[in-house]
Amino acid sequence: MSKIGIADTTFARVDMGAVAIKELKKGASVTIKRYIVPGIKDLPVASKKLIEEQKCDIVMALGMPGPKDMDKQCAHEASSGLIMAQLITNTHIIEVFVHEDEAKDERELKWLAESRTREHAQNVIKLLFRPKEFEKEVGMGKREGFEDAGPARL
């Protein structure tokens, strides 16, 4: 059975991991290994440990960077680390970051975090089990969370 790692944070203001796990279990019969860390800069090593020590086949790295310049910098460092971790392990780590200032209020923030997490959980299922399904979606301007941009029109 495939094993999916969920790395998430106490810093986030929504329990994105719970949403991810529910959606993943809806999509396929999988084993889940969850790893909670304080903040997004702790996600790269947590994800790598999920892959190398817990033998996960793929990882979702969930986080919610704050609105300040310093938070943006942290998000950049975390993202770079997640890419490095993928290159070292040859394994996908699907980053699901929701920036607090993407949403106009807390209500939308919660909605956005949940819907983006769900749609990325579906991406994980496709990457693992149904990569063919991406062929219908390639170049279609897909967006996770907010509305799709759609394909460019002539």
Add this chain to the structure above:
Amino acid sequence: MSKIGIADTTFARVDMGAVAIKELKKGASVTIKRYIVPGIKDLPVASKKLIEEQKCDIVMALGMPGPKDMDKQCAHEASSGLIMAQLITNTHIIEVFVHEDEAKDERELKWLAESRTREHAQNVIKLLFRPKEFEKEVGMGKREGFEDAGPARL
């Protein structure tokens, strides 16, 4: 027969992979392996897997970063990861990124994505089979997509 990897995204608003494959097949008899991922930050590991697991001789990494600051940041992280993946594998990954705000409307965006992809597909063919042809083009201010800048004039 040479094997060329095509990594592209569901985020892009144009099916750049299809354009690349058509142009590559026009230029040489090659095997294609395509790998579709959600977004540009998934391209580095996808490209590395194409090289190491699928034994591709070269990869085209196709993507279309959005217009927001956050999108620019993602593009930077993806590009850095693609360079790292090349250094680890000693294999070229030709990045073909079209930033949404490079074009004035969707029509131009589509044209730009297609023409840049085609011209980079030709670069891939030259790198693989006809490196001598670059000797005529070195220092000539070549641009992929938009018009060439041309050599500096006295």
Add this chain to the structure above:
Amino acid sequence: MSKIGIADTTFARVDMGAVAIKELKKGASVTIKRYIVPGIKDLPVASKKLIEEQKCDIVMALGMPGPKDMDKQCAHEASSGLIMAQLITNTHIIEVFVHEDEAKDERELKWLAESRTREHAQNVIKLLFRPKEFEKEVGMGKREGFEDAGPARL
């Protein structure tokens, strides 16, 4: 017995290491190995040496970046290096950085440095000994130092 590394600097304006050690010893029976360096850019290699040469199970990297653009840049380089060191060693390095301009005066700076260090020391204890406790805190908008943001409300 678990061994915790403390890497800190002469550049910082508060003895964060002493605060960390006191809080760690309050939380569990652990061995401490301290490593003092001039500035935050020396922390990545110091942390890695604590892990690889001193066999620490986890490291706290404590620093206090100054308020200038150049200081922000240094903090970014140090943070990126700390993430890299974690990826190479598969070991957590909990970064505790307090930017001088986060506080309105020296009194608040001292308070902030001490309280953030203490709360991260508690995180270290949880990561090492009581990871289950994070399950109650996941997605709760926890902040170290200043007040928690709390979970997003509907």
Add this chain to the structure above:
Amino acid sequence: MSKIGIADTTFARVDMGAVAIKELKKGASVTIKRYIVPGIKDLPVASKKLIEEQKCDIVMALGMPGPKDMDKQCAHEASSGLIMAQLITNTHIIEVFVHEDEAKDERELKWLAESRTREHAQNVIKLLFRPKEFEKEVGMGKREGFEDAGPARL
């Protein structure tokens, strides 16, 4: 006989490689291996291949970033990759980048590209054959291309 790699691009608007080769041959009896790629982001892997596959003792990476923000970003990514390639191979790669907006017109751009390339070719000869000569120049405010800044005066 020493072997020097020359990596350059079709994107540049001046044939910097030809200038480099002429100057290198003037300075010492060396073997040259040239590798032409589309743009500066292709230079890191090209340089590494020159070192590892072609056994070059040193490489010159020649490029001409455009004037836009996006071009500056590309230059940053390429430079970071070149430094990484040097660290992996323990071999110098002398980066010779001329930013288009450093020159006031195409005439000056051509002059700048040629003179900077020539002066860096001389640096390469010194690094390889006459490192002692750098002792007279250390801390002297040397600039490649434009006029030297000179040593700081009391």
Add this chain to the structure above:
Amino acid sequence: MSKIGIADTTFARVDMGAVAIKELKKGASVTIKRYIVPGIKDLPVASKKLIEEQKCDIVMALGMPGPKDMDKQCAHEASSGLIMAQLITNTHIIEVFVHEDEAKDERELKWLAESRTREHAQNVIKLLFRPKEFEKEVGMGKREGFEDAGPARL
């Protein structure tokens, strides 16, 4: 006998290496290996070669970034490379960079470069031979070159 590497540049406007060597010899009986390169982006590989090929126990990387945006970018790339080199070798490389625009005129620039170099040379001696001395200085707001910030006051 301990061996200290000195990597410095012809770009700098002050002979920082000479200042470093004099101060180091005053502090302890050590062997010095000097390596001069054109600019700061050449320092990471020079430092790594000093460590791996010349068996230096520690390195001082001395440089003087110019005042332009492009120079700041170079300094960032060089600093990131120096951190990477330290992580690969598990060896300290003490970066001593003096930005030209930190000083109000050439006289102050020279003073700053010399005093910062001297104080970092003392740091090197402490790291190598007297790490205990750092215990009195930890969290004391030490600055190299300009006046110390001092500890935060209540």
